[in-house]
Amino acid sequence: xxxxxxxxxxxxxxxxxxxxxxxxxxxxxxxxxxxxxxxxxxxxxxxxxxxxxxxxxxxxxxxxxxxxxxxxxxxxxxxxxxxxxxxxxxxxxxxxxxxxxxxxxxxxxxxxxxxxxxxxxxxxxxxxxxxxxxxxxxxxxxxxxxxxxxxxxxxxxxxxxxxxxxxxxxxxxxxxxxxxxxxxxxxxxxxxxxxxxxxx
Numbered sequence: 496x497x498x499x500x501x502x503x504x505x506x507x508x509x510x511x512x513x514x515x516x517x518x519x520x521x522x523x524x525x526x527x528x529x530x531x532x533x534x535x536x537x538x539x540x541x542x543x544x545x546x547x548x549x550x551x552x553x554x555x556x557x558x559x560x561x562x563x564x565x566x567x568x569x570x571x572x573x574x575x576x577x578x579x580x581x582x583x584x585x586x587x588x589x590x591x592x593x594x595x596x597x598x599x600x601x602x603x604x605x606x607x608x609x610x611x612x613x614x615x616x617x618x619x620x621x622x623x624x625x626x627x628x629x630x631x632x633x634x635x636x637x638x639x640x641x642x643x644x645x646x647x648x649x650x651x652x653x654x655x656x657x658x659x660x661x662x663x664x665x666x667x668x669x670x671x672x673x674x675x676x677x678x679x680x681x682x683x684x685x686x687x688x689x690x691x692x693x694x695x
Contacts, residue, residue, distance in 0.1 A: 498559040500598045502605040505546060505553040505565065512562040513542055513555070520588040545569070554605045556589065556598040564589035564598040568609050573617050573641065581617035582610040603636055 505513060517538055545551040545567055556564035564587075571583035584606045589598045606618045620638060622629040647655075 500556055500558050500563070500596055500601045502554050502556050502601045505542070505555045507543065507546065509555055509562060510539060510542065513553075513565055514539060516562070516565050516588050516590060517586065519590060520586065542567075552605075552609055554602060556601050558593060558596060558598065561593075563593035563596070564602055566602040566606060568606050570613065570615070571619065573619055579617060580615050581619045582606055582613065582615055584618060584620040587620060599632060600636070 514535060518535075542553055545553045548569075551567065551569040553567050554565065555562045566584050566588075567586040569583050569585070571581060573579040573581045584603070587599075587602060589602070603618070606620075610616070610618050618638075619641075620633060621644070622633060624630070624643075
């Protein structure tokens with residue numbers, strides 16, 4: 496019989512396991528960013544701050560006394576457009592070797608309990624569009640899409656914007672209509688004998 500999964504608030508003594516879980520989470524992000532010592536130090540500082548903050552709760556899912564998952568719960572808004580207060584669940588991860596034991600559901604339940612404790616009606620989370628497993632998991636629990644967030648590097652934006660400006664200038668040049676004979680002001684007729692003809 497499998498040991499039950501429990502959820503508790505994280506403590507500073509959990510930091511090594513929390514950072515291991517965070518690194519596992521980062522493995523599935525583009526370019527596997529965040530493996531530098533500076534990024535680890537910044538994450539450790541953020542987690543310590545969350546443990547002290549009254550508006551955040553860092554929770555750990557345990558099985559037989561071993562941390563196997565975590566989630567960071569903070570008070571935010573439902574979306575950047577809708578200002579309804581909500582509990583935002585980020586840094587949600589369950590260790591690969593401990594999945595399908597109910598840890599994910601236990602962490603979501605902890606987020607729901609935190610929202611109820613604060614008198615809030617909504618829990619918000621996010622998942623990469625290509626992460627089908629996570630999106631199916633959240634959809635089964637009742638999470639629905641609200642907005643699509645898109646991200647781009649500044650350098651990529653600069654390249655695209657300069658390309659757009661260049662294409663726009665080229666298009667403006669191509670759209671300049673040359674003066675044709677049909678658009679020129681007609682010249683006065685010249686009399687030649689009895690008949691009239693128009694200079695071309």
